[in-house]
Amino acid sequence: MRATKLIVIPAIAAVMTVAGCANSSSGGGGGSASGTGGSSGGSNGLKSLPEQTKIDVPADAVKPAGDGKAVCAPTTTLAYVGAETGANAQLGINIYNGVQLAIDEHNKANPKCQVQFKKFDTEGDPSKATGPVTQAVNDKTIVGVVGLPFSGESKSTGKIFQQAGLPHITPSATNPSLTQNGWTTFFRGLGNDNVQGPAAAKLATTMLGGKKVFVVQDDSDYGIGLAKTTQAALPKADLVGTDKVTTGQKDFSATVQKVMNSKADVVFYSGYYAEGAPFDQQLVQKGFKGDFIGPDGVKDPQFIKQAGDASKNAYFTCPCIPGDLIPSFADAYKKVSGGTAPGTYSVEGYDAATIMLTGIDKGKTTRSAMEQFIRTYDADGLSKKYKWTSTGELESLPVYAYKVSNGNIVSAGVIPSS
Amino acid sequence: MGINPEGPPMGGAEAAQLDADELAETKGSRLDKLRGRWRALPRWQQWLVLSIVALVVFFLPVINPPIITTEPGTDFPLACFDMARFALVALGLNVVVGQAGLLDLGYIGFFAVGSYVAALWTSSDSTYVHIPFLWTLPLAMVVTVFFGVLLGIPTLRLRGDYLAIVTLGFGEIIRLLASIVPALRGNVGFQNVGAPPGTHDGKQIFDNSHGTPWYMMTVAIIIVVMLLLGNLERSRVGRAWVAIREDEDAAETMGVPTFKFKLWAFGTGAAIGGLSGAIFAGQVGFVNNQKFDVATSMLFLAAVVLGGSGNKFGAVIGGAIVSYIPNRFIEIANYKYLIFGVVLIVLMIFRPQGLLPARNHLLAAIGRIRQWTGTASGQPEAAAATDAGRITLRKEEDQ
């Protein structure tokens, strides 16, 4: 059709322009801008952290398989309540695949205790969450729930769990206020924002030697809370600027411009990888030479996949033992997820399910018994030691630093807490 | 180019339209036959049937019929409440889109304002004066009417799709302000939004895990709103709205103060939107800046058109369906919106006028007379009048 021809011609013209521009890049080897090797030390005046080769997984980490002799009613059920669809579905998928893996391992090892697994979709939406949660609560076979992943939906549904006495472990909701509602059924399976913020500040300044830190936050509860605690922990003189971005944003030119203007040497991005990855990539593309720090919401293999070589400047903080980096876990996970590597909070989901499965194996098949069991639980999981305070927060959480090396996220040791 | 829900067939195909119309008029689908029989009933019998239907609808979550139920995916009473909430929203939007013919893509903005009013005045996270939840319902209506008029005064002079994009922008601005203005707490949101009082066996009746009381309250409100709207429709205001919808220029020429009545429509619609927003906030018990996005606005619009733009019963049914489909298929979560999208297309193909189309007796009669006398060159129904309007507009543009 003539229409097509006439429009393809300008397209060619367009590409010709690219030609003129790409010229320089193709000659000198395009990758040079993004630095060499895994370390970003040297040219930018920042320190680089040594890679931790030995992964210190607790030797006695509790595994879902148990002793293989468990007996339980065939209706015993664990549930995942959280996002399966919607804009933030991937975090939910990471989690329930972890849960699925734990339950599969348990059921394989314990022929006489086949625990059922049910999933309820909330879309990560506080207003949609009440329906699925009520449904889960009304299903009397469910003795424990892994979820809900997000702080907003946890806020709108915590009371429902409380009224029904159904214990639930959130693998990812980090808003500190969640444990201040007097809910006895709420357990947080990771550190809250108050734990990670100071550690992030520490990593940026003391450990990496940053003198000018720029903090960017997204508009999520998580991002806002974390940015607040991080800024509070940064020395006043070291904070050179802040900016806010929105969830779903893909173009960050204005924020990048601000970072460049501020001459920052470290950028802390308080949010999730979906925005963090393109942001880091655009930073590096614009010539940013400093380091990029993200919290556990950014620490995801998808970050590297989406940001490419730009991710070489990235560090992460995470109040988690690098359990998801264990090859055996990753391999087993891939079998459940259909080939995708474990992502953010996969291992938390796995651990949370493991704790409840251990409870079931010990005969805690009522909700109140399960709640008591979790309350007094004290053992290591793949990602950390699980022992809760009376409000449902974890006790003593070391925050680890991670870095990107050869396209993988590797541990760089504990961030000292003082 | 006023937007005409009953308007001209897009891009012609008049012959097909004529065929379809004749089909509807003479043979008629089952639904149309039913409508005919319904019309033939005396008023008191209509009321009787309606009350029985109302009773069944009222106790729907208690009956929890199999197949229809959304369990085990999501709690049925809560799904029912969601349907009722959508129905109420659709009822309000129907005034704007269906009655007055103003395409509003930012209706969610009013809904959001209502939610925030309830949150600001009842939530434990709010530092403002606290008032009982039920008082926030009228307050929410007043505040949203204020916003409706605020938006309406500068924008209602715009026509058709220009109005659509401006309202869309308004909806977005409200949502974005909710995350920018610190007092509205962005994503962190408001916890423990109030609820109507009352306890049963020491437990709160209006609890956010119990859909049934919320549902019944909303249905009662819907019935009251429908009665009020019915009166409004039959009044001078309602007639003015239809006139504006069918042909704004003609209405203006005939001395209808179009701007004033458009503002009326906007205000009425906004009030109902705000009311539903406040109820919604109370039920969920938590309000933050999520879900006040354009996509939800589109769903509201889909509810109105699906049910039959301009028909309040249609709007209620449309609202219920739009909310129901994703909840019904929640177990196959990955496919629920795919199914939803396909259902929308299919329904529009087979019931382009909506499930319960609005028929204006008078206009329909004129259309038929024109057909018989051949004065309108075979243009069916209202299309004749509006097409004339379009031609004059075109002429204006050419000047």
Add this chain to the structure above:
Amino acid sequence: MHGLVTSLATVDSSWIQFDWSNLFQNFWPATFDGMTFGAIYALVALGYTLVYGVLNLINFAHSEVFISGAYAVVFTLSALGFGPNPPHLSLIAIIGDLLLACIAAMIVSAIVALIVERVAYKPLRDRGAPRLAYLISAIGASFAIQYIFFNWRSSNAEPAVIMFNPKPIFDVFGTIIDSQQLTIVIAAIVMMVATDQFIRRTRLGRGIRAVAQDPDTATLMGVNKERIIMSTFVIGGILAGAGALFYVMKVPSGVIYNGGFILGIKAFTAAVLGGIGNIRGALLGGLLLGMIGNYGQYLLGDAQWTDVVSFIVLVLVLMVRPEGILGSNLAKVRA
């Protein structure tokens, strides 16, 4: 009540602050970056404008036409070995590959546009559906396409595909314009001009204008209306495909199942700003919208303001010119 109102007013006045110095300091970067994005808006806006001109209908599924093209770009380039790192290829190879990706995107977008037309609009046209029905079936199509991608490609964004490293080309007022910005803006403008000329000068273009002006008379005059409508959708799709290529160039990891929606809204806004149904209006509206959003972002502090400012400007413009800056008249374009 009184205390309440005052508290509302007094508690927060800090959330809105005009930082003019920030705006002036960053004026040129904001302009150039805004133009780059604006050019992409403009290309997508053309799809809205053309369909609107011919059918008087907002094609809400156009955002999905666009994102399908973006997926095509990513798939093609990934197959050709592009990835998250800039390619080590010769100049000719890069041009060839980008051309291939562009054509692939155009074809895919055009096909999707055509499918949308045939499945979601044609049956409605045959039945003489009211205008709102089209809107809803478009929304339905949009949902369906989004969730096809969701189920197929998961809810993660596609890995970045970097086409080339932007290199500084020249320096304007102390601001560096890089090759990427230049490529996108020039290419987009060239394509818009070509489209404009196409609509003005070719037989098909004349047909489109005829149908836009008066479908019935055009049919009587022997114009095949159905063919014209399909061609319009195809042209819109082709332009969206080109827009998709530039979008991926600008935002290499921006391809996600629901990524088209927001951009679609912005593009539609651009079309209305310039005057919907008006090709030059789409270009003007796109560029303006891109720049205004950026200015707002610098003036008021952060990215959340971008859309607020864009929409406020839109309302203000429509107050003064109710039919957009250039008016809406695809039909009136004279050869």
